[in-house]
Amino acid sequence: MKKITVGVIGFGTIGTGVVKTLENNKELFQDRIGVPVDLKWVADIDIVRDRGIAVSAERLTTDGFKIVDDPEVDIVIELVGGCGIAKEFIVRALKNGKSVVTANKALLAEHGKELFEKEEKSDGTIAFEAAVAGGIPIIKVVRESFVANRIESIHGIINGTANYIFTKMAREKISFAQALKQAQELGYAEADPTLDVDGIDSAHKLVILGSLASSTIFSMEDCYIEGIRKISEIDIDYAEKFGYVIKLLAIYKNYNGQVQLRIHPTLIPDSHLLGSVMDSYNGIFVKGDVVGSTMFYGRGAGELPTASAVLADVVDIARAMVNDTLAQRKDFTRPRQTVKVTDISDIESRYYFRFTVIDQPGVLAEIAGILGRCKISISDVLQKNAVWAMSCR
Amino acid sequence: MKKITVGVIGFGTIGTGVVKTLENNKELFQDRIGVPVDLKWVADIDIVRDRGIAVSAERLTTDGFKIVDDPEVDIVIELVGGCGIAKEFIVRALKNGKSVVTANKALLAEHGKELFEKEEKSDGTIAFEAAVAGGIPIIKVVRESFVANRIESIHGIINGTANYIFTKMAREKISFAQALKQAQELGYAEADPTLDVDGIDSAHKLVILGSLASSTIFSMEDCYIEGIRKISEIDIDYAEKFGYVIKLLAIYKNYNGQVQLRIHPTLIPDSHLLGSVMDSYNGIFVKGDVVGSTMFYGRGAGELPTASAVLADVVDIARAMVNDTLAQRKDFTRPRQTVKVTDISDIESRYYFRFTVIDQPGVLAEIAGILGRCKISISDVLQKNAVWAMSCR
Numbered sequence: 001m002k003k004i005t006v007g008v009i010g011f012g013t014i015g016t017g018v019v020k021t022l023e024n025n026k027e028l029f030q031d032r033i034g035v036p037v038d039l040k041w042v043a044d045i046d047i048v049r050d051r052g053i054a055v056s057a058e059r060l061t062t063d064g065f066k067i068v069d070d071p072e073v074d075i076v077i078e079l080v081g082g083c084g085i086a087k088e089f090i091v092r093a094l095k096n097g098k099s100v101v102t103a104n105k106a107l108l109a110e111h112g113k114e115l116f117e118k119e120e121k122s123d124g125t126i127a128f129e130a131a132v133a134g135g136i137p138i139i140k141v142v143r144e145s146f147v148a149n150r151i152e153s154i155h156g157i158i159n160g161t162a163n164y165i166f167t168k169m170a171r172e173k174i175s176f177a178q179a180l181k182q183a184q185e186l187g188y189a190e191a192d193p194t195l196d197v198d199g200i201d202s203a204h205k206l207v208i209l210g211s212l213a214s215s216t217i218f219s220m221e222d223c224y225i226e227g228i229r230k231i232s233e234i235d236i237d238y239a240e241k242f243g244y245v246i247k248l249l250a251i252y253k254n255y256n257g258q259v260q261l262r263i264h265p266t267l268i269p270d271s272h273l274l275g276s277v278m279d280s281y282n283g284i285f286v287k288g289d290v291v292g293s294t295m296f297y298g299r300g301a302g303e304l305p306t307a308s309a310v311l312a313d314v315v316d317i318a319r320a321m322v323n324d325t326l327a328q329r330k331d332f333t334r335p336r337q338t339v340k341v342t343d344i345s346d347i348e349s350r351y352y353f354r355f356t357v358i359d360q361p362g363v364l365a366e367i368a369g370i371l372g373r374c375k376i377s378i379s380d381v382l383q384k385n386a387v388w389a390m391s392c393r
Numbered sequence: 394m395k396k397i398t399v400g401v402i403g404f405g406t407i408g409t410g411v412v413k414t415l416e417n418n419k420e421l422f423q424d425r426i427g428v429p430v431d432l433k434w435v436a437d438i439d440i441v442r443d444r445g446i447a448v449s450a451e452r453l454t455t456d457g458f459k460i461v462d463d464p465e466v467d468i469v470i471e472l473v474g475g476c477g478i479a480k481e482f483i484v485r486a487l488k489n490g491k492s493v494v495t496a497n498k499a500l501l502a503e504h505g506k507e508l509f510e511k512e513e514k515s516d517g518t519i520a521f522e523a524a525v526a527g528g529i530p531i532i533k534v535v536r537e538s539f540v541a542n543r544i545e546s547i548h549g550i551i552n553g554t555a556n557y558i559f560t561k562m563a564r565e566k567i568s569f570a571q572a573l574k575q576a577q578e579l580g581y582a583e584a585d586p587t588l589d590v591d592g593i594d595s596a597h598k599l600v601i602l603g604s605l606a607s608s609t610i611f612s613m614e615d616c617y618i619e620g621i622r623k624i625s626e627i628d629i630d631y632a633e634k635f636g637y638v639i640k641l642l643a644i645y646k647n648y649n650g651q652v653q654l655r656i657h658p659t660l661i662p663d664s665h666l667l668g669s670v671m672d673s674y675n676g677i678f679v680k681g682d683v684v685g686s687t688m689f690y691g692r693g694a695g696e697l698p699t700a701s702a703v704l705a706d707v708v709d710i711a712r713a714m715v716n717d718t719l720a721q722r723k724d725f726t727r728p729r730q731t732v733k734v735t736d737i738s739d740i741e742s743r744y745y746f747r748f749t750v751i752d753q754p755g756v757l758a759e760i761a762g763i764l765g766r767c768k769i770s771i772s773d774v775l776q777k778n779a780v781w782a783m784s785c786r
């Protein structure tokens with residue numbers, strides 16, 4: 001091979017980062033692949049807007065299919081997002097024997113089974129480091145570096161928007177609504193913040209990570225999802241008084257022969273490393289049966305961090321193409337196990353309760369009585385005016 | 394290939410972890426490589442001692458050369474350590490066309506140039522994930538995941554013993570000597586702690602990491618090394634009052650077209666993630682021009698964490714052998730650049746001074762005067778009895 005030809009579909013934030021980095025670190029790519037990377041195409045609905053990087057007119061197109069159908073293109077970089085036309089691009093690229101690099105977590109979480117079956121039958125491969133936790137190379141770590149391990153658990157702060165909101169609420173003692181508004185003003189949250197604050201984006205990523213950890217393909221239905229809208233500044237305050245911080249955690253747990261997949265706000269001891277992951281940063285705590293406890297930290301989104309992950313995949317695939325070993329890549333994503341997922345109602349864990357009660361004698365006794373009858377023991381209690389908070393197990 | 398045959402030389406702590414994990418997670422390896430891994434040999438001077446894992450007598454040998462000369466052996470796992478006979482094993486294994494997996498940081502840092510030249514000419518490859526930071530997959534991350542990046546800086550706590558000592562000194566307000574004694578009693582420090590407390594072990598690892606980051610091969614002479622023996626509990630206390638913790642840092646910095654490689658005790662703001670890396674854990678902060686700030690955390694030593702890294706390399710090489718693509722691995726370690734290293738005396742940075750002075754009027758004025766004439770400005774001053782501590786820039 002004399003060169004590797006790539007086409008980018010989607011000239012938004014990440015696409016711009018990819019195009020910039022391909023240009024700025026050109027000689028790195030040539031050096032590390034052995035042949036140059038030729039960016040032949042950039043497709044977007046809007047090819048007029050200034051993206052801060054010059055792309056010559058003959059490389060710009062509004063038609064993504066032109067890229068997936070171009071026989072010269074080796075690797076299609078899909079950065080459109082969503083489960084609509086993006087899926088069509090990927091399916092057709094695979095059908096045409098091309099490899100695909102994507103950051104599309106929603107598509108992989110919701111149509112992973114179908115896409116990986118199509119990959120299996122094709123001459124191409126799908127790479128998706130950028131789909132989970134942006135610049136943090138967690139896919140490669142779980143898949144390759146921890147290959148000698150059974151993954152026991154993953155605890156991830158993998159939604160930067162939710163983490164930014166909690167950080168703001170804790171630091172500035174403001175409400176969820178105020179913090180969300182700030183996040184929106186700064187561009188950390190969308191006008192419609194549903195995907196982020198309702199935990200869906202985290203669930204997309206957890207389904208992908210969990211699938212790799214379990215050598216299977218989970219679906220969104222396997223994942224319990226609870227967002228952060230109901231957390232008030234009172235909870236943040238009580239958590240602090242108990243010695244915790246609140247984070248939206250994505251939890252994978254391999255326990256008693258079953259797997260738990262859940263997204264919910266969680267109290268983390270403030271001395272834990274994950275408790276120090278602030279602002280829009282991501283942090284992922286992974287426990288393997290051999291390696292023990294590890295953590296990975298970095299930017300989970302943004303133009304350049306995500307471009308770093310996209311381009312690591314491009315180099316991986318390009319090197320495999322130059323050496324004619326693409327098939328080797330696919331083995332890792334081939335599902336090999338059927339795994340039973342534990343229903344959320346069957347999971348026992350410590351819990352945090354907050355009660356707003358009528359302020360009269362005997363209230364705590366009554367609450368404690370009910371909890372006792374349900375075999376829930378109380379480890380800490382705080383009371384302020386008519387609000388009782390309890391840490392229970 | 395029907396199977397991958399491996400031999401372990403060195404049945405100490407890591408060797409035991411490797412043998413245990415190969416046995417316990419047998420089906421993982423078969424599954425992920427495609428063929429089984431056959432542990433044909435385990436060599437050690439002492440093959441009588443009980444290591445807590447059964448190895449049949451016909452697999453045990455006291456002669457490592459039997460392994461490197463056995464035509465059936467594909468991968469030699471060198472866990473002897475040091476620059477003596479270990480080097481002979483590796484050189485002969487390469488000569489015999491075998492691949493080598495090693496955790497030997499001293500050997501790679503001191504004879505890397507020679508060994509990688511020999512690797513280049515051989516049919517084998519040298520893999521060394523376990524040589525830096527045990528279970529943390531930092532070699533793969535820098536080499537593969539951050540392949541699209543120019544590495545701007547690395548700040549690593551990569552010696553668990555030194556970190557354990559500092560953690561103890563800070564928590565229990567004890568002296569260096571007392572903390573060292575505790576570390577020795579727990580087996581975290583050797584009877585002769587020189588390699589750890591004088592920064593040499595950290596330097597070995599930094600030379601390897603820095604070489605990868607710069608695409609060159611540095612030598613130990615390129616690295617400035619200062620250990621932790623001179624740090625007293627007073628310094629830990631003053632640092633805390635200034636809002637810092639003291640850590641032994643391994644620093645790689647690509648600055649002004651030159652590279653800095655230095656090991657020394659460093660004041661880290663206590664809010665920084667690296668400041669939360671406690672006990673014998675390792676933490677490595679990496680900044681890439683594309684990915685931004687990232688951190689990697691985990692156990693830097695110990696039987697199983699290091700075995701996890703060794704076996705990730707074994708799987709990488711085994712997969713490459715099964716797919717006949719070993720040559721591809723070598724490109725990454727081929728030195729491609731000449732890099733100028735900045736002398737420590739030419740490096741400007743913030744600094745911490747402690748003076749024990751005769752307690753009389755005018756002393757601070759005099760010290761401040763001297764610093765001022767040297768164009769050093771003082772940002773913080775603390776005084777207790779006749780001891781002055783200053784944070785300067």
